Amino acid sequence: MKLTKIAAVAAASAVALTALAACGGSSDGDKAEGGSDTVTLWLAGKEDTPKKVEDWLVKEFAAQHKGKNLKVQHIDWGELIPRLNTALQSDKTPDVVEVGNTQAATFTSVGAFTDLTDKLDQLGDNIGPKSFVEAGTYDGKVSAVPYYWGSRYIFYSKKAFKDAGIEIPTTLAGFNDAAVKLKADGGDKYSGFWLPGQDWRNGISWIFANGGDIAKQEDGKWVATLSSPESVKGLTELQGLYEKATTAPKDGKDAEPWTAFNNGEAAMFMAPSWARWSVDKKKAADLGGFALPGTEGGAAPVFAGGSNLGISAKSKNQDLSFDLLKLIYSDEFQQQLAKNGLGPANDTFTGLMGDDEFAKAAVAAASNSKLTPASPEWASVESASIMEEFFGKIASGGDVAAAAKATDDKLNAALNK
Amino acid sequence: MSSTRLRRKAGPYALLVPATLVLFVGMAYPLGRQLMLSFHEFGRAQQFGQPAPWVGLDNYRELVTDRTMWTVIARSLAFCFVNASITMVLGTLIAVLMKRVATAPRLILQISMLLAWAMPVIAAMTAWQWLFDTRYGLVNWSLRKLGFASFDGHNWLIDPLSFFFVASVIIIWMSVPFVAFTAYAALTQVSEETLEASHLDGATATQRFRHIVYPTIKPVLTIVALLQIVWDLRVFAQINFLQNVGGTPSETHLLGTYIYSLGIGQNDYGSASAMAMFVLVLTLVLTVRYVWSLLKEEPR
Numbered sequence: 001m002k003l004t005k006i007a008a009v010a011a012a013s014a015v016a017l018t019a020l021a022a023c024g025g026s027s028d029g030d031k032a033e034g035g036s037d038t039v040t041l042w043l044a045g046k047e048d049t050p051k052k053v054e055d056w057l058v059k060e061f062a063a064q065h066k067g068k069n070l071k072v073q074h075i076d077w078g079e080l081i082p083r084l085n086t087a088l089q090s091d092k093t094p095d096v097v098e099v100g101n102t103q104a105a106t107f108t109s110v111g112a113f114t115d116l117t118d119k120l121d122q123l124g125d126n127i128g129p130k131s132f133v134e135a136g137t138y139d140g141k142v143s144a145v146p147y148y149w150g151s152r153y154i155f156y157s158k159k160a161f162k163d164a165g166i167e168i169p170t171t172l173a174g175f176n177d178a179a180v181k182l183k184a185d186g187g188d189k190y191s192g193f194w195l196p197g198q199d200w201r202n203g204i205s206w207i208f209a210n211g212g213d214i215a216k217q218e219d220g221k222w223v224a225t226l227s228s229p230e231s232v233k234g235l236t237e238l239q240g241l242y243e244k245a246t247t248a249p250k251d252g253k254d255a256e257p258w259t260a261f262n263n264g265e266a267a268m269f270m271a272p273s274w275a276r277w278s279v280d281k282k283k284a285a286d287l288g289g290f291a292l293p294g295t296e297g298g299a300a301p302v303f304a305g306g307s308n309l310g311i312s313a314k315s316k317n318q319d320l321s322f323d324l325l326k327l328i329y330s331d332e333f334q335q336q337l338a339k340n341g342l343g344p345a346n347d348t349f350t351g352l353m354g355d356d357e358f359a360k361a362a363v364a365a366a367s368n369s370k371l372t373p374a375s376p377e378w379a380s381v382e383s384a385s386i387m388e389e390f391f392g393k394i395a396s397g398g399d400v401a402a403a404a405k406a407t408d409d410k411l412n413a414a415l416n417k
Numbered sequence: 418m419s420s421t422r423l424r425r426k427a428g429p430y431a432l433l434v435p436a437t438l439v440l441f442v443g444m445a446y447p448l449g450r451q452l453m454l455s456f457h458e459f460g461r462a463q464q465f466g467q468p469a470p471w472v473g474l475d476n477y478r479e480l481v482t483d484r485t486m487w488t489v490i491a492r493s494l495a496f497c498f499v500n501a502s503i504t505m506v507l508g509t510l511i512a513v514l515m516k517r518v519a520t521a522p523r524l525i526l527q528i529s530m531l532l533a534w535a536m537p538v539i540a541a542m543t544a545w546q547w548l549f550d551t552r553y554g555l556v557n558w559s560l561r562k563l564g565f566a567s568f569d570g571h572n573w574l575i576d577p578l579s580f581f582f583v584a585s586v587i588i589i590w591m592s593v594p595f596v597a598f599t600a601y602a603a604l605t606q607v608s609e610e611t612l613e614a615s616h617l618d619g620a621t622a623t624q625r626f627r628h629i630v631y632p633t634i635k636p637v638l639t640i641v642a643l644l645q646i647v648w649d650l651r652v653f654a655q656i657n658f659l660q661n662v663g664g665t666p667s668e669t670h671l672l673g674t675y676i677y678s679l680g681i682g683q684n685d686y687g688s689a690s691a692m693a694m695f696v697l698v699l700t701l702v703l704t705v706r707y708v709w710s711l712l713k714e715e716p717r
Binding site for chain 1: 462464551574660661664665666
């Protein structure tokens with residue numbers, strides 16, 4: 001019976017292909033080569049740690065440790081949490097990993113990282129920023145140490161400001177007006193302020209600036225406060241910007257906000273300090289920076305960006321891994337971080353970030369920065385895209401109060417699990 | 418004498434051992450573990466070594482009383498039905514077309530379909546994402562040039578229905594070649610003599626298709642349809658990719674992405690396992706008729 005045969009072969013090959021696909025899927029999570037001669041470092045993002053800084057680290061580590069070497073693997077921010085969830089408890093764990101500061105609690109709370117409390121002084125006397133050390137502390141044990149910090153500030157086109165006759169705004173209301181005016185001058189395709197709808201990490205600044213917050217702790221429970229009058233005020237301002245100041249996609253996220261600027265389609269965008277190096281070289285002279293102003297002047301509280309480092313508790317290379325941390329905390333490496341616009345953990349070198357407008361904007365923005373709720377469950381909020389969806393709704397013109405209330409319910413459920 | 422017979426008897430069974438072993442390691446163990454997990458509370462703490470408390474049917478109870486699950490199931494069934502049907506119809510039509518056209522156009526058709534089918538999913542998805550990009554996408558650009566001004570900066574992913582339209586286009590594009598090739602292979606087996614004889618007896622083209630061609634290729638179509646249903650029901654990579662670039666994940670979850678978001682995303686492995694058990698049952702219910710009709714076709 002020929003046909004049954006064809007059918008059988010078709011089915012068998014289909015099953016085989018499915019199986020192959022499954023193999024491909026799982027093996028890419030594995031490491032190619034383990035072995036105790038190699039220390040594996042997981043860095044988040046493609047080039048959040050600049051390539052040459054990373055190269056220096058690899059070279060220097062090999063030079064200091066004969067016969068040993070350092071292998072760096074880059075994990076996209078979007079898949080970092082799921083990958084760490086599975087990798088950190090497997091036998092093929094990476095040795096040292098970078099996590100976002102707000103994600104650290106997820107892993108410190110379950111003992112996924114080695115306790116470093118007793119060894120902290122070996123890394124340096126003034127490890128900071130304080131909020132980052134706290135983010136890496138659980139039950140009084142420090143197990144994730146600060147890697148670098150950055151703060152979000154506004155990048156702008158000097159030419160666009162000059163053409164529109166606008167000065168650098170000193171209050172948040174002034175900033176909002178400027179963004180709307182720049183958009184009106186620039187036309188349909190032009191963004192006064194590039195603000196993708198689901199980019200909550202930047203959008204949250206408007207909530208913070210108006211005195212609102214994501215959630216606060218009451219009697220050991222988290223209570224979401226996105227529907228508080230202060231938060232709603234900020235969100236309403238933000239909705240005005242989505243409507244009148246930007247052409248960014250309503251479901252866009254915070255990836256590569258400089259693209260529109262490089263294409264001459266946006267006058268301003270908001271990003272962490274290292275975004276500066278992604279702006280087209282031809283545009284460098286036109287690029288300026290300032291901290292997002294607060295409602296009453298000064299710098300608005302913005303979301304503190306940055307990362308922590310932890311040593312996997314399952315790593316078989318504990319000593320070598322700590323050596324790597326020491327190398328990262330060495331003066332030389334800290335200086336390189338600072339020179340590249342990344343806030344160094346050792347604040348002796350903060351000055352090296354420069355004294356131009358960018359460095360000033362970074363330091364001003366950092367002076368007033370905030371973190372997300374320090375709940376171990378926050379990472380679940382991030383992987384469920386709760387905040388992305390919420391800001392997307394606001395950007396699409398949804399009812400602010402209703403959306404805020406609905407999201408508060410989701411946050412309360414997720415944070416108090 | 419008797420030992421030869423025994424060997425003859427044992428031989429075929431011995432040959433089954435490797436396959437059974439593979440099935441056991443690959444299917445039975447994970448399935449058993451999944452079943453166990455679904456009765457436990459298993460979260461991040463358990464993953465990192467805490468004991469997992471037995472919660473009986475709690476995970477199931479939570480899911481059944483949560484409207485989300487039913488919405489996701491309904492959405493998945495609708496998505497699966499639409500995609501599998503369109504894929505089957507298109508695939509069969511293309512197979513018939515391949516049978517009719519001359520060699521050169523057939524080869525071109527076959528090669529282009531083979532390329533579409535062989536394309537790695539993520540690479541293809543990246544290209545599709547660019548095609549449907551809000552600002553710089555070719556689709557919006559073309560529609561605009563054709564006079565549809567409203568597609569300037571049109572967002573394809575933000576509305577769930579439109580999201581699934583894009584997803585369907587991509588998934589059908591990826592699955593039609595397999596159906597077309599298999600159906601084409603089956604079509605080549607249709608006996609020319611019978612067709613010619615029926616032609617001489619005055620059967621119309623429709624009659625020939627219904628009474629000769631279709632019965633001959635039916636077993637193949639059945640098994641392909643079966644695979645298609647299974648694939649479209651557990652579609653994951655394409656949806657997950659689109660959710661990452663835009664859209665509203667909570668409104669676009671299908672079974673696969675929902676389980677992923679429960680388990681890997683939110684570390685609720687107990688609920689995710691319970692949900693996966695539902696999907697297993699659902700798949701069985703959906704496909705039992707096909708499997709049954711396949712078994713009936715088997716020569717005894």
